[in-house]
Amino acid sequence: MVKKKSLLRSTGFVLFILFIVFFVLFPFIQMLSTSLKYQWDWGNPSLIPRKINLEAYKELLNIGQAEKSLPDSIKNLLKNTPNLTKTQKNRIIARYKDTGNVFPFFEYFKNSLILAFTAAALSGIIAIFGAYSFSRIQYRGRSTIQRSVLFVYMFGGIVLLIPLYRIFVKLGFLSTPTGTFLTLIVIYMVQTLPVSLYMLGNYFRTIPYSIEEAAMIEGLGRFNIILKIIIPLSLSAIITVFIYSFMIAWNEYLFASIFLKGFKNLYTLPMGLTALFTSKNAIWDRIMAASMLTAIPVIALFMVVQKNLAGGLSEGGVKE
Amino acid sequence: METVRRLYPASLDRKAREEIFGWILILPALLIILSLILYPIFYNIYLSFFNVNLDGGNTYIGLDNYKDVVLDPFFWNSVITTILYVIFTTIGTTFMGLIVAMAMNKTFPLRWLVRSLILLPYVAPVISVVFAWQFIFDPVNGIFMDVTVNKLHLFADRFNLIGSPKAAVWVAILFSIWKNFPFSYLMILSRLQAIDKNLFEAAEIDGADSWQKFKAITFPEIYFVMGAIVLLRIIWNFNKFEEVFLLTRNVKVLSIYTYFKAFTGTMEMGQGAAIAVIQFSLLISFIFIYVKKVLKW
Incomplete structure (x- = not known):
């Protein structure tokens, strides 16, 4: 009797785990599946494509696209004159290539990468010193600072969007591409700074104070202690915080959509993908392939630091 | 130096x-x-007290922006949508996080793999997963319509679930639960792992069943972490923009309502600012009640 009940229970448990895994993974599988399907196969509910279609990926990654986008007359010309040298051929292709329809995935990728990397690096550096200050040094006003860092959690992006837009328009930063790009870097840095401060502050408190005291007796100043002891000891936490900020900036859409509106070649991936989705080129396989390619770097980064990141998250230092 | x-x-x-x-x-x-x-x-x-002109000048208009906002039925509509969204996503993520965390606290083969797979929705960029969700609910190609209409015959015809505001809010809620329950799961799991195992053994000797063990040991231990994640979830989802906007523009939660008001059409930035102030005051009072009544701090 007891045995039968426990068998029922463990089967139920296994089914529950399978359900969770299915629930979690299904959208990802759907994404992969559709990115590999031909258009005639989309309505087919099966997740396995009847025939694998790699065109979407090739198009986004610009593999073998040079000749495809040429007008037919040029294609024929190239075919009928086989004695052209390679440089001549490339020159003709470059001249007649129709770039209007190509989704500039690499450019958007590059924009996102530069923005997210710079913002995360800057906010990380500023946060290391700031977090050290309020987690290690005694001074008046320290707890107020700590508390106000937490208070910033309550403000969503939308509260800041209108005033920041007005401020930067008034300063004239949004009239040039460079100014706009720098403005976005600063805004992303600001958005990730409170998280970085909070997470690093929590981590620094776990480093035994005796190590610092020993270094002070050796005659090391505070500044050198940060550089030579605190930073090397908390490298894993710093990388975690960096990646966390990187992901926030990589995902950001709200500010990008307002600030980058007029500068198409500054578009980030989220901007580019939404534009692709609403354009005449909106084809599911390309959208899904682009989604896959946007997700992969972040998921790969996550896999690398998973243990640290999970720890950092559960210590409560997070923002969405 | x-x-x-x-x-x-x-x-x-x-x-x-x-x-x-x-x-x-x-x-x-x-x-x-x-x-x-x-x-x-x-x-x-x-x-929020000015009529914001796009060419730079602002004219003081007192409380007119607030009056315009409060008299607009669409504003109240989006207040209700936001509250609905916040309540259901908070309950959903917390409850699901709790169940999954309890399951993952048991040992079973391949647990390490399942534990890291569960985090995927949380770490994947919003922009890359919204399209998969849109495809699932797509009226022509989507698997949801295929299963509910063609296989189970729940509805007579295929329809655009994400296209209608009434239905889309539920898709947005489900999406948010899917995307964010891993966070609650992670926080609860790390608290569960810290519970002294001896407590459970002692309870078993006393003959306690699973529910009694949960009520007497597990729940008191995770009460505060649950309280904290509910608080964070309320704050975050009250201000949520991307997760809703990118999935469907038909669900006008307050952030999206403000966004449209301030940056499209006549670009009423003053009114947008007023909505943001109201939104923040609502959030503060919501939190105040929660902290007083639920957390009893």
Whole structure:
């Protein structure tokens, strides 16, 4: 009797785990599946494509696209004159290539990468010193600072969007591409700074104070202690915080959509993908392939630091 | 370094020097937060009393923006949508996080793999997963319509679930639960792992069943972490923009309503600022009630 009940229970448990895994993974599988399907196969509910279609990926990654986008007359010309040298051929292709329809995935990728990397690096550096200050040094006003860092959690992006837009328009930063790009870097840095401060502050408190005291007796100043002891000891936490900020900036859409509106070649991936989705080129396989390619770097980064990141998250230092 | 040294000459005692050094280190972060978060918030309040012209000039109009907003039925509509969204996503993520965390606290083969797979929705970029969700609910190609209409015959015809505001809010809620329950799961799991196993053994000896063990041991231990994640979830989802906007523009939660008001059409930035102020006040009072009544702090 007891045995039968426990068998029922463990089967139920296994089914529950399978359900969770299915629930979690299904959208990802759907994404992969559709990115590999031909258009005639989309309505087919099966997740396995009847025939694998790699065109979407090739198009986004610009593999073998040079000749495809040429007008037919040029294609024929190239075919009928086989004695052209390679440089001549490339020159003709470059001249007649129709770039209007190509989704500039690499450019958007590059924009996102530069923005997210710079913002995360800057906010990380500023946060290391700031977090050290309020987690290690005694001074008046320290707890107020700590508390106000937490208070910033309550403000969503939308509260800041209108005033920041007005401020930067008034300063004239949004009239040039460079100014706009720098403005976005600063805004992303600001958005990730409170998280970085909070997470690093929590981590620094776990480093035994005796190590610092020993270094002070050796005659090391505070500044050198940060550089030579605190930073090397908390490298894993710093990388975690960096990646966390990187992901926030990589995902950001709200500010990008307002600030980058007029500068198409500054578009980030989220901007580019939404534009692709609403354009005449909106084809599911390309959208899904682009989604896959946007997700992969972040998921790969996550896999690398998973243990640290999970720890950092559960210590409560997070923002969405 | 030279400036640092000059700022605290040897005559100052150690404590004062430390204090100055502490301020120097925090100063960059502080200046950035003051000038780009706190100042804009006050500027936003200021703007909410003005008619903001796009060419730069503002005209003071007193409480007119607030009056316009409060008299707009669409505003109240989006307040209700936001509250609905916040309540159901908070309950959903917390409850699901709890169940999954309890399951993952048991040992079973391949647990390490399942544990890391569960985090995928949380770490994947919003923009890359929204399209998969849209495809699932797509009226022509989507699997949801295929299963409910063609296989189970729940509905007579295929329809655009994400296209209608009434139905889309539920898709947005489900999406948010899918995307964010891993966070609750992670927080609860790390608390569960810290519970002393001896407590359970003692309870078993006393003959307690699973429910009694949960009620007497597990629940008191995770009460505070649950309280904290509910609080965070309320704050975050009350302000949520991307997760809703990118999935469907038909669900007008407050952030999206403000966004459309301030940046499309006639670009009523003053009214947008007023909505942001109202939204923040609503959030504060919501939190105040929650902290007083639920957390009893």
